[in-house]
């Protein structure tokens with residue numbers, strides 16, 4: 001790669017951000033005008049949602065389990081082992097459920113989108129699609145975006161539930177707790193604000209996974225090597241974005257709800 | 260002004276629209292990463308004309324064809340397709356215009372996750388043609404390229420020549436008013452190349468479609484110029500009396516510039532030293 005002057009470099013980055021913003025905007029807006037590709041939305045929902053279910057369930061389960069295990073050790077020093085359910089539920093619903101599900105989807109689907117669209121780009125299939133009169137953003141990006149938003153929302157709920165269940169299993173079998181104590185403390189721990197926070201985050205994560213994955217895919221250059229590069233970049237950039245946006249949303253929610 | 264003395268097409272109504280060129284390039288230039296790829300390219304293609312584009316590799320032929328379909332926009336100059344300046348219109352309107360244009364890509368560019376049938380049917384699906392009609396038209400188009408047995412296959416299972424023919428079927432299935440063929444015979448054996456050239460000729464002589472065709476093989480270019488499609492026999496045959504097809508013209512590009520624009524006879528009779536060497 002030739003060395004660029006700082007000015008050229010800055011210009012390129014600003015241009016990329018601009019392209020990303022335009023792509024995201026079009027992807028969102030396309031649903032509000034014809035033609036709409038419903039069949040593609042359902043295919044993608046199946047691919048993203050049903051396909052990710054085992055991964056998400058396993059992640060959620062073991063995260064919940066390990067949370068129970070770790071927090072019980074710390075809580076024991078305060079004589080508050082009975083609060084394990086409380087801690088697991090709060091951590092799962094507010095943070096770990098949304099973030100880990102988002103990250104898993106970034107690894108699984110942002111990469112998938114980047115490599116699929118990237119291959120289409122380098123083999124001129126995207127150009128062929130345009131030549132056949134179809135807007136590739138409408139046909140490829142919009143269905144992926146909406147499918148990811150819908151599915152990530154539900155996947156997060158599943159991860160939360162499975163995580164709490166995992167915590168329960170550990171608490172009962174390994175920590176000798178009573179199941180009903182565990183569930184009642186978890187249930188009482190969660191307030192309206194926590195649920196709202198936990199369910200807002202996946203909307204942002206899904207937007208990031210789909211738009212970043214598609215952006216890198218659609219802008220792939222340089223043959224198969226380029227596809228590999230786009231895929232890696234899509235995962236790295238979307239993961240970092242998810243964590244940063246998670247922080248920002250948390251801060252905003254705390255500002256709004258006070259917790 | 261002396262021009263005023265010449266008979267003008269404009270004074271005869273009806274003639275003008277009929278004679279309006281399908282493709283017009285007016286001093287079109289484009290550069291990639293500061294490297295000029297096309298410089299001041301101008302030419303026009305009349306209705307029914309087949310324009311063969313020749314030139315050494317990397318001369319900008321594919322870029323020119325993508326410009327004609329609005330897939331890329333020039334840095335300067337105007338491109339008019341069916342009378343509309345496509346450098347000025349919005350992407351949305353371009354999609355409508357492209358409905359009248361069929362394109363065969365250099366590397367076929369078939370959708371590899373769709374079957375041959377769905378590839379060919381792609382545009383018909385987009386246009387919401389009823390399913391029964393889609394199937395008949397797809398079969399018809401595949402028959403045209405003699406590939407109806409491959410209808411259920413997927414592109415990775417096809418040979419290069421078959422892919423090229425599916426790509427042609429996909430381009431002609433909607434009966435476009437303009438077809439762009441980017442190197443339809445590139446990298447193929449002489450027999451398959453001849454089959455494909457015959458298809459192009461069939462499309463030219465049966466449907467009289469305006470087209471642009473890029474080729475590296477001079478032999479293919481001259482086959483097209485000097486033969487015609489015999490519908491009764493279903494094969495091509497030489498035009499009697501050493502004749503040439505009047506609707507077939509040439510454009511030769513070298514390093515982004517037009518070095519020749521004219522008929523077959525003019526091309527053969529050209530005295531330009533570079534051209535003579537290129538043709539020999």
Ligand SMILES: Nc1ncnc2c1ncn2[C@@H]1O[C@H](COP(=O)(O)OP(=O)(O)OP(=O)(O)O)[C@@H](O)[C@H]1O
Nearest residue numbers: 291292296315316317318319320321322323365442
């Ligand atoms: N998207 C692009 N980005 C950068 N450069 C490009 C791009 N497309 C084409 N070029 C450059 O433009 C020049 C002309 O390319 P083009 O594909 O039009 O050649 P061609 O005449 O079709 O060659 P061939 O006969 O080998 O197909 C080449 O030097 C190529 O590197």
Ligand SMILES: [Mg+2]
Nearest residue numbers: 320321365442
């Ligand atoms: Mg080319």
